Amino acid sequence: MNRRLFIQQASLFTLTLGSAKILSACSSSSSSDAASIKEINFGVISTESQANQKPIWEPFAAAMSKEIGIPIKPFYVTQYAAVIEAMRFGKVQVAWLGGKSYIEAAKIANAEAFAQVVSEDGTKGYYSHLIVNKDNPIAAEAKAEGGDKYVVKNAAKLTFAFNEPNSTSGFLVPSYYIFTKNNIDPKKAFKRLIFAGNHEACALAVANKQVDVATVSSEALQRLELTNPEARKKIEIIWKSSMIPSDPIAYRKDLPADIKSKFQNFFYNYKDEKILKPFKIAAFAPADDKVWNTIRELEIAKKIQETQSQADLSEQDKKQKLAELNQQLQQIHTN
Structure with a gap:
């Protein structure tokens, strides 16, 4: 969606x-x-x-x-x-x-x-994870190879769940570091892509073998240990982001x-x-507001990389859009 x-x-x-x-x-x-x-x-x-x-x-x-x-x-x-x-x-x-x-x-x-x-x-931070079911045949290989690398390499064979588009750890962070930086459009790359709606739904989709891989926050996995320990036991972490505010x-x-x-x-x-x-x-x-400037920078950096790889955009339009995005980055740094 x-x-x-x-x-x-x-x-x-x-x-x-x-x-x-x-x-x-x-x-x-x-x-x-x-x-x-x-x-x-x-x-x-x-x-x-x-x-x-x-x-x-x-x-x-x-x-x-x-x-x-x-x-x-x-x-x-x-x-x-x-x-x-x-x-x-x-x-x-x-x-x-x-x-x-x-x-x-x-x-x-x-x-x-x-x-x-x-x-x-x-x-004062937490992490974004990629998770798989421990019984999924891909689990050992994904963990050994590095979950992000494995997902990029095998996306066409995998079903994948993001949390939802306004989630930091369930969408923005993994979307940028795993897909945007590798010039991959997740909407086109996977065998099937869904937005599960929240962290719990992502975790349960993996635990119940409804998808191969999903995003989830470290906090949500801690909560799952309390609310559904049996589901948590089925989940393997295959990727961990840098700390998120x-x-x-x-x-x-x-x-x-x-x-x-x-x-x-x-x-x-x-x-x-x-x-x-x-x-x-x-x-x-x-x-105060400035604490989350790193997230603002991440959003802009994601837009910059997407713009640079946008083939249907004229060079003039691309140059103008990139200038606007870089100006937004500059404003964050000077405020």
């Missing part, structure tokens, strides 16, 4: 009167507006099924509600793009996003990062200043191990 169609489909929800009131209430950064906000929707990225998300999210939302003094309602969706669109139209005011989805939300949904996830080992927590810029401050205080100081453990994290750290 192409990205435009994916986002169009994700946009087909109707804003309720209540969400319109929330948007109106959040239209000013003045602290005097804070009293008019009766509820805040917190966007939850779709890393796995809602059934698995609810038990870990409801206690966390309750803790937020108590600290901030406003009911916090988790906003569950099946697609990353739906969180972005909900934030864009004021139906979601705060969200836990991935790097790539945050960059899109910062562009079109008035989103501003203020915190970053800290893993249980104290790091950990997930941002972002609010809309037009939230009242005192509510922003309350969210900052909550996330910077929250350390309840019992509630955070299911997320496989230890804490949250202060962060």
Whole structure:
């Protein structure tokens, strides 16, 4: 499914009167507006099924509600793009996003990062993986040869699953390092290519032998050990990316200043191990928009390589497009 169609489909929800009131209430950064906000929707990225998300999210939302003094309602969706669109139209005011989805939300949904996830080992990052089923005949060869090299070499024989186009570790990172850098179009290279929709779905597609290879994040595999240990035992990692900046927590810029401050205080100081453990994290750290510039650079670098190999583009058009992309890179470096 192409990205435009994916986002169009994700946009087909109707804003309720209540969400319109929330948007109106959040239209000013003045602290005097804070009293008019009766509820805040917190966007939850779709890393796995809602059934698995609810038990870990409801206690966390309750803790937020108590600290901030406003009911916090988790906003569950099946697609990353739906969180972005909900934030864009004021139906979601705060969200836990991935790097790539945050960059899109910062562009079109008035989103501003203020915190970053800290893993249980104290790091502020995670990894993208390629995985196969341990019983798949390709597993030993793929691991020995290097999973990325094996997939590039044998794509025409393989079935492959990405997470979805707004996923950092489930699409952008493996798409760039494995395919774009090798001038391969995954839409044409594989025997069959699907977008599974979330990390859990990718992992289960491999565990259940529905596809040969899939993308997944290191965090999602850790979660799978808890939610479906039998499935996790069937999965073999054949490729590991370089570290990706950990997930941002972002609010809309037009939230009242005192509510922003309350969210900052909550996330910077929250350390309840019992509630955070299911997320496989230890804490949250202060962060700003620039932390995810590496993801912006990766997106632009991917576009540059795709443009350079675009045979149906005239040299003049190619030169102009490359100049625009390089200017975008320069702006990131100078900001």
